[in-house]
Amino acid sequence: MLPRWIKVSQAVDYVAGVHPRFDRAKAEAFLAKTQIKRTSRVPELSKGMVTQLHLALVMAIDAKLLVLNEPTLGLDILFRKSFYDSLLNDYFDHTRTIVVTTHQVEEVQHILTDLMFIDRGRIVLNTSMEAFEDRYVEVMVMPDQADAARALNPIYERQVFGRSLFLFDSVDRGRLAALGEVRTPSIADLFVAVIGADQAAAEPQRAAA
Amino acid sequence: MSTVAQDTALAADAAPSAAVRKTRPFVWSVRRELWENRSIFIAPAVTAGIVLFGMLLGAMNVPHPGVIVVTSLDAKDQAMAAQIPFDGAAAIIMVASFVVGFFYCLGALYGERRDRTILFWKSLPVSDLTTVLAKATVPLVVLPLVTYVVILATHLVLLLASTLILPSTGLPATLLWRQFPLLRTWSVLALLLACASLWYAPVWGWLFLISGWARRVTILWAIGPPLALDIFERLAFHTHYVGELIAYRLNGGLTQLFGTKLDARGSVTIDTDHLDPARFFASPGLWIGLLVAAGLFVAVVWQRRYRSPF
Numbered sequence: 001m002l003p004r005w006i007k008v009s010q011a012v013d014y015v016a017g018v019h020p021r022f023d024r025a026k027a028e029a030f031l032a033k034t035q036i037k038r039t040s041r042v043p044e045l046s047k048g049m050v051t052q053l054h055l056a057l058v059m060a061i062d063a064k065l066l067v068l069n070e071p072t073l074g075l076d077i078l079f080r081k082s083f084y085d086s087l088l089n090d091y092f093d094h095t096r097t098i099v100v101t102t103h104q105v106e107e108v109q110h111i112l113t114d115l116m117f118i119d120r121g122r123i124v125l126n127t128s129m130e131a132f133e134d135r136y137v138e139v140m141v142m143p144d145q146a147d148a149a150r151a152l153n154p155i156y157e158r159q160v161f162g163r164s165l166f167l168f169d170s171v172d173r174g175r176l177a178a179l180g181e182v183r184t185p186s187i188a189d190l191f192v193a194v195i196g197a198d199q200a201a202a203e204p205q206r207a208a209a
Numbered sequence: 210m211s212t213v214a215q216d217t218a219l220a221a222d223a224a225p226s227a228a229v230r231k232t233r234p235f236v237w238s239v240r241r242e243l244w245e246n247r248s249i250f251i252a253p254a255v256t257a258g259i260v261l262f263g264m265l266l267g268a269m270n271v272p273h274p275g276v277i278v279v280t281s282l283d284a285k286d287q288a289m290a291a292q293i294p295f296d297g298a299a300a301i302i303m304v305a306s307f308v309v310g311f312f313y314c315l316g317a318l319y320g321e322r323r324d325r326t327i328l329f330w331k332s333l334p335v336s337d338l339t340t341v342l343a344k345a346t347v348p349l350v351v352l353p354l355v356t357y358v359v360i361l362a363t364h365l366v367l368l369l370a371s372t373l374i375l376p377s378t379g380l381p382a383t384l385l386w387r388q389f390p391l392l393r394t395w396s397v398l399a400l401l402l403a404c405a406s407l408w409y410a411p412v413w414g415w416l417f418l419i420s421g422w423a424r425r426v427t428i429l430w431a432i433g434p435p436l437a438l439d440i441f442e443r444l445a446f447h448t449h450y451v452g453e454l455i456a457y458r459l460n461g462g463l464t465q466l467f468g469t470k471l472d473a474r475g476s477v478t479i480d481t482d483h484l485d486p487a488r489f490f491a492s493p494g495l496w497i498g499l500l501v502a503a504g505l506f507v508a509v510v511w512q513r514r515y516r517s518p519f
Contacts, residue, residue, distance in 0.1 A: 003326040005245050017237035018335050020230050 002042050008053060009038040015057050027060035030086075047074035055083065059091050066091070067099045072107065080104075084111055105187040115187065119195050137168045138185035139176045149179050156193030167193045234335045238343030239351070245320075248309055249352060253359040256305035260298045261363060265370055291389045294367060299360045299398060303405075306356040310348040310409075314416035315427045317344045318509070322421075322518045337514040341417070345506060348413040353402040360398060364391075397484060401466065404489055408462030411498045414505030421512045457494065465489040 002011060008031070016024045031038075034052045042050060051074055058066065072080040088111055092098060100108055115132055117125035127135070141149045141164045150157070152175070154166035167185055168176060176182050185193075243249060318341075321327040330340065368389070416431055423430040439451040466489040489495060 001325045001329050003245065003321075003329065004324065007244075010244055014237055014241055015333065017240075018232050018234045018333050020232050020334070022230070 002050060002054060004043050005041060007039060007041050008036055008045075011042075011053065011057060012038075015061075019061060021062040022057075023060045023062060027056045030056040030059060048076060048079060051075050052079065059087070064095070065097045065099065067101070069101045070103065071100060072102070072104060080107055084108070087111075105191065109187045117191060117194055125190075125194055132190075133184050135170050136185050136190055137171060137173060137176050137182055138189065139166050139168065139180050139182050140164075141166055141180040145179045152176070156189070156196075165189075232334075234339050235343055238335055238340055239346055242317075242344055242347050243351070246313055246316075246347070249313065249347065250355055252309045253302055253306050253356055256302050257298070257359050257363045260301050261366055261370075264294055264298065264367065265374070292394070295364055295389070295394060298363050298367065302360050302363065303356060303402075306352055307409075310352050310413065311416065313352070314348055314413050315420050315431060317347070317417055318421035318513060319423065319427050325519070327518045337510050341506060341510045341513060345413065345417065349406050349410060353406045357399060357402050361395065364394070400484075400486060404462055404466050404486070408458075408465075408495060408498060410502035411505060412458060414502040414509065417509045418505050418512070421509055421516075458498065461492075461494050462489070465492040465494065 006014075012024065012027055012031075015022050015027075031053070034049065034056075036045060036049050036053055042053075045053065051071070055071065058068070072083060075083065084107065087098065102108060112129050114128050115125065116123060116127075139149065140160070143162065143164065146164045149164065149166045152166075152168060152171050155169045156167035158165050163180075166179075167189060173182060321330060368391075416427075419427050419431045435451065435455055439449065439455065442451050443449055466486065467483055
């Protein structure tokens with residue numbers, strides 16, 4: 001939450017004035033890529049611009065651990081994409097840890113190293129992305145093979161265009177390939193399987209690292 | 210202030226990494242308050258403008274009998290007559306500043322809780338102690354300084370305007386310059402503002418505490434309980450110690466400084482001839498007040514640190 005009265009230039013000045021690890025040039029460079037005017041006050045900015053300003057301030061801070069809570073909320077697709085690109089290219093450097101908590105899991109799936117699901121404060125899944133890809137398999141099965149697939153204890157099943165999509169946990173890929181088209185599931189599908197199966201009426205929150 | 214900056218520097222040194230810049234959290238926190246609360250400057254200045262406007266308008270139409278009365282007075286009374294608009298302007302501007310200070314303190318910690326920006330402020334490496342000290346600096350130091358500068362400017366405008374206007378009314382301008390003890394007035398004013406700042410410290414502390422505590426209508430929580438206590442005491446015991454305590458805190462500083470007493474109507478007359486700073490600084494009321502203020506501000510820091518802000 002940025003204060004409503006603050007000007008863009010004041011926000012940069014202030015953070016530069018109090019934060020020992022704030023790189024002003026970096027924040028200025030980030031802002032230069034946006035439409036944000038330095039003399040604008042926060043209420044004059046669009047929702048996306050406020051997020052951009054926030055990110056400009058945060059990403060200019062040299063921190064070992066960066067926690068981003070719903071960082072792309074209110075941003076349009078173009079900026080979401082460029083945000084994660086710049087997060088990876090400009091900020092991430094293998095000595096840093098970035099924690100992103102988000103409901104927009106689709107857009108972070110390909111940049112994650114680790115994945116965690118949290119359901120009402122309880123960690124229900126904690127895995128590296130490599131282990132995730134090894135462990136979970138999604139198979140598109142024709143109706144005549146459905147019973148054979150069910151025999152292998154899928155953790156989740158749904159119908160798509162008359163065919164069945166099964167999600168398997170730790171089942172041999174070779175055996176699954178015989179049933180139909182095999183692929184890595186999306187995080188969103190796994191989330192539905194893991195948490196949705198557990199409790200439909202839950203208030204889910206997803207965390208990915 | 211220096212300790213705080215040092216602490217930050219030490220903490221930063223401890224972390225093993227390259228680009229660490231020196232920061233001045235206290236200075237920037239005060240600046241933040243001034244950015245956010247521009248009424249600190251605007252209200253006293255606007256008040257001064259209105260006072261000046263009113264007085265100049267009045268001076269244009271000095272009635273003839275008035276001129277005769279003034280010229281017939283002896284030197285001492287002339288000086289007093291010349292002093293009146295200057296003291297009046299100063300008093301009005303000081304009252305305006307007090308009102309600004311009152312509302313600033315009520316909002317100092319409430320505002321950032323209400324609009325949830327406290328989450329932003331707390332995410333930065335500025336301690337609660339630094340933040341509260343920076344906020345407390347506003348009523349204790351900044352506002353008195355602003356008030357002083359505004360009053361001085363007002364006095365200068367008044368002097369200049371009087372010099373230009375007086376001759377046209379038949380009064381010699383030299384009368385004003387000869388009789389008006391400019392330096393003495395300004396010294397007394399500085400002393401008065403400094404003493405008031407110290408004397409009212411517990412009041413600001415109380416308002417800060419309420420500001421950080423109340424969920425809404427801070428003004429009711431600030432004024433209500435003392436008032437209720439006073440009324441309760443009057444009804445139940447037919448005594449008025451609470452009321453006296455409140456009145457003492459609001460007026461006692463002046464009494465100690467100038468040796469004036471409240472008159473029957475409850476208004477205070479200030480007589481600078483009886484100025485006695487020694488008595489003011491020796492009065493237990495001042496030191497007890499400062500102790501209470503220190504305790505209140507400690508509570509305010511603790512509250513911002515540990516209590517849920519919402």
